[in-house]
Amino acid sequence: MGNTKNINLIGIGLGNPDLLTKAAISAIERSAVIIGAKRIIESVKEDFPNKKYFTEYNTEKIIEIIRENIDNETAVVFSGDISLFSGSLKLFDKLKALVEDEKDFKDCNINTFPGISSLSYLCAKSNTDISKVKILSFHGKEELLYHNIDSNEYTFIITSKAEGVKEICRKLISFGFFELDIILGENLSYDNERITIGTASDLLGMDISDLNCMIISNPDADKSIGFGLSDEVFARDKVPITKSEVRAIIMSKLDIHPDSICYDIGAGSGSVTIEMSRLAYEGKVYAIEKNPLAVELIKKNIHNFSAENIELIHAKAPEGLDNILEADKIFIGGSGGELISIMEMIFTSKKNHTIVISAITMETISQLTDIVKIAKQKGYDTEITAVNVSKSKEVGPYNMMMAQNMVFIGVIKM
Structure with a gap:
């Protein structure tokens, strides 16, 4: 049977034995023990008789079978290719650790054989x-x-x-x-x-x-992902919206990654929520909002943007923050007077998170100043930016610059 210390991880392809590589065929022929899921075992059993077959797909149980047959060359067979959604990846890591740490597996060789994937x-x-x-x-x-x-x-x-x-x-x-x-x-x-x-x-x-x-x-695929969407693309009604220019600054400060876990606290009509979901397209966005009208608008915007990764929570923070300690990107646009208690909860997280807080009223600005002081004492990097945006408006034959509310943006970053 050749080197009895070989453990062969083999991709058999899609199931038709005609698609097995020559190297895979040779490895199976050398092996006395064959392990795999039922469909995979059935696809090779007829062409490779006189082997000891085990029907198993659980990684830990496969290892125990290998251990019990350690004196025999063993093949573990997988469908498709062992590099694509394959149990081989996890098994390889486990076996590698055993070869390094356990006497039973000392001098074992782990060999890999690719197959044709679907x-x-x-x-x-x-x-x-x-x-x-x-x-x-x-x-x-x-x-x-x-x-x-x-x-x-x-x-x-x-x-x-x-x-x-x-x-x-x-x-x-x-x-x-x-x-x-x-x-x-x-x-x-x-x-x-x-x-x-x-x-x-x-x-x-x-x-x-x-x-x-x-x-x-999809021949018309759009690979670009941006932020700072026009205000007009959102369902708004009478609920306040974070304007596009301010929203663009907020998103740049948050620096959201594809797999980020995000919170939008006081989500309003959901404009920041939607922007978050587009950037964290492999992650998750929690939108917290207490206003029933705003909740309905967020639902519309989730539907309009086909935003699958948003979980809408109708609550007044700090209620609804069950997963806040897992978040790495947090925006607080409205706190209902609970900003301090919300931040106390966030500060207990061990994540390297980024928190962005927007403030318009003097009361919130005062709270923001206090929070920045506390954050500095805890070792966070902090900054506060004042944003004053004016946009042109036609008045007769002229264009006048119309000022929007000044917004203070606080950034707290670990």
């Missing part, structure tokens, strides 16, 4: 440039769909069974993506393989296999 297979079959593809998985997890579709020419998705495809199609329709081409691959590499190109509506009327993946094509 991504590379479907891209090749549909003549899609894989370098332009954004990769998502809805298999047992949630992803933010709108931003990825809107900002990428191609989006590849591993779905969760047939219903997963239809749920994605319903979302695309709700987002207004009626005409986008979807390449649906079913049972790839098997005799009953089917590749279909159609719209979301077309796919909703189909019977779809549970073994599937898809590529959504």
